[in-house]
Amino acid sequence: MPAERQTETIDGHEVSLSKPDKVMYPDAGYTKADVVGYYRRIAPIILPHLRDRPVTRIRYPNGTGTRPFYEKNAPAGTPDWVRLATLSTPGSSKGRDTADFPVVEDTATLVWLANLAALELHTTQWMIGDDGETRRPDRLVADLDPGEHTGIEDCVEVALLLRERLASDGLTAYAKSSGKKGLHICCPISGEQSDGDVSAYAKALAKELEVERPELVTANMLKKERDGKIFIDWSQNNAAKTTVAPYSLRGLGVPTVSAPMTWDEVEAVRELRFTPDEVFERVDEGGDLWEPMLERGPKVPEVEAPKRRKRAARPRS
Template sequence: MGGSRLPDMASERITLTVPGPHGEREVGLSSPNRVLWPELGITKRELAEYAIAVSGPFLAANGNRPVSLERFPETIDGESFFSKNPPKGTPDYVEAVTVRYNSGRRHPQLVLTEPAAIVWAIQMNTIVFHPWASLAGDTDNPVELRIDLDPQPGTGFSEAVPAAHALREVLREGGLEAWVKTSGNRGIHVFCPIEPTHEFLDVRHAVIAAARELERRMPDKVTTNWWKEERGDRIFVDFNQANRDRTMAGAYSPRALPTATVSTPVGWDELDGLDPAAFTVRSIPERLASVGDPWAGLLKAPGKIDTLLQWWERDLADGLGELPFPPDFPKMPGEPPRVQPSRKNEANWA
C-alpha cells in the first residue's frame, strides 16, 4: 500500500505515494478526512487506500478501456454527476481515447491504466467507476457480453441466484463461458469474454437472444419486459446494459450505498447462500489476500457470439423483433414505439 506524508494540517491536503508500472507517483489528496460514507465514517483517504490495495484486479477488470466516473463532491447522500471527458489539469498518466456515442458524436473519454490514475479519480471525488465493455484499442467492438440480473420489488439477491445459474447454462449452450459478480446492491452481473468481432448492436442482440431463452425456461421467475408495469416480482434481465455507452459498476468498484458495498467478482460455487452485503470497502482487501481474484484471467479465453446470433435470427423469423432502447437513444431500426403499454393507443400501435 502506498505511503503518505502530512504537510501543513491547515491546508488539509496529503500526498500519497502510489506504486505502479512506471515507478512511484506522488498523488495529492485534498480533504482526506472528509467522510464519504456517513454511517460508517469511511473517509476519502480510506477510499484512496482501498483503491491502492485492490488496484491490480481493479485494473485487470476496468483498465485500458473507456470509463465514466460517478463523482460525489460531498458524501454519498449528496448530489452526484458523471464525468466522461478528461477535465482541465488531468495529469499525463491519466489517458484518454476518442469514442463514438449513440448520437454519432465523438469525444475523448477517460482511460485508467495504472494505480495512480485510480487515486487521481478519487481525488476528483469519484466513488463509482463505470467501465465500457470494449477496450481502448477498439472501442466499437466489445470484449465482454454483459447481462444485468435486476431484482424487482418483492425480490432480492437470493431470487437472482437461481436465475444466474440457469443463465450460465443457457450461455454455455450458446458457446460462452460465464463469469459472475455481485452488483454491490441486490443484483447479479454475468459477464462472458468474447472476441471483439462484433459491434455493440450485435452484442445487444446476442444478449436478447440469451435472455429470451432464459425467460422461456423460467417464465415465472425472470422477464425481459422493459416496462416496469409488466415485470411483476420477477428478475428483470436487463438487455440494455449491452448498449454502447451504457455501463454498470465495474468489478471492485464501490457503490454509493450506506454500507459501502463493492461490486465483487465471486466463484460460481460461492453464489448459493452468499450475502453480498459482506463485500465492502473495508472487507475486500482481506478477501483478495485470502482467496484471490475469482476473475483473474477473465479475458484469456474469449468465446464467439455466433450461436446466440443464430438464436436471434431464429426468433426474428418467429416474429420476435427488436426490444425498446433506453430513452436517451435515438430512434433505432425496428424498435417498437417508446410508450408504456398502459398508455399505448391501439389505433396507432401497429
C-alpha cells in the same frame, strides 16, 4: 489539525490529495482517505480490468448522502500524465460529438480519480482499438436486477439458469455482486463480433428464459413489468453502455464493492454486499476470481434478426 491538501509521488507522478478527512459514506464514517486507501491497495487487482477501457465515473463530491453526477469527459485540471482517449459520443446528453475519456492504467490515475470522489468506475464491454473507434465487445454481460417482492434466492435461481444456458452454447459464465442488490453474470467472448451481434444474442437468451419461467423472469425494461420478477438487463451489451467494474466501490450509505464470487458462493449466498475489508480478505485468500475474464473467449452464436414485414403497396390516386 490535518493538512487540507498534500502531495504524494505515485508511479513517478505527483498526485495531489485534498480534504482526506471528508466523510464520503455518512452511515459508516468512511472518509476520502479511506476511499483513496481502498483504491490504492486494490490497484494491482482492479487495474487489469480497467486496462484499455474508457472509464465513466460517478462522482460524489459531498459524499453519498448527496446527489452524485456522471462524468465521461476528463475534468478541467486533468494532469498531463493521465492517458486520455478521444472517442465519438453520438447522442450525448451534453451535445458533444466527442469526449476525452480517462483510461486508468496505473495506480496514480486510480488515486487521482479517488481524490475527485469518483467512487464508482464504470467501463465499456469493449477495449479501445488502434483507431480508437472499433468497438467490438470482448465480454458479454447480463445484469440481474431484482424487482419488488423478490429476494436473493430468486436472483440466484435466475443466475444458475442463465449459467446453464450459456454453457450450452459453449460460454463460461462468471458472477459478481453488483455491490447493491443484484448480480452480474459475464462471459469472456472473442472481441470479433459487433455489439449488435452480442446484444441480439443476450436479448434472445433473456427472452427465452422469460418464456420458460414467466413467473420469475422478465426481459422487459418497463418498471411496471418487473414486480415479482428478476429483470435480465441484456441492453448493457450496447457499445454505448457501461457496467460497474469489478472491485469498484458503490455509492450507498456504507461502502460496498462490486465483488467477484465463486459459483459455490452464489448458490449458498445470503448476502450480496461485500465491504472493502471483506474484499481484501477474499483477494488475500483466493486472488482475483475474475482473472479468467481477462482472456478472450469464443464467439457468441449468431441470432437471426427478425424479418421486417413488407408494407402493402398504396394504390395510386
